[in-house]
Amino acid sequence: MDHDRARELFTAYHDEELSSSEVEELESHLAACEACSVEWDTYRRTMEEISGLHKFAAPVGMTEAVEQKIKRRSKGRFFSEQRSFSTQFAIVSFILILLFMAAYLVLTEVTEITVLEEDGKTPTAQERDAGAR
């Protein structure tokens, strides 16, 4: 095995994708060849550092910061403030309750006005009872 061939196999060797005969050939070359051995060591350490990078957690608030930046740069087309479904539901429910209350108040008010218009003065409780009979 020559130096170039040995170095070509580094990736597959690192990913454990070589056949046992290829592993044997490469390892015997690395044992005999100082230059390729150093090269392999560098490759292996570089790969370890790269895979180590993936283990870092994203900084706190990074997602929000990225979303804010995208929102700013896209002039609000992306990640604009949208109310969550539960908030929208709460608002709609509140408005419906207000409407029902308003409707109730209007309807009870209307019967009151009708009574007033009939004789032009506020009926006493007794008159109202008598009228109902």
Ligand SMILES: [Zn+2]
């Ligand atoms: Zn070599």
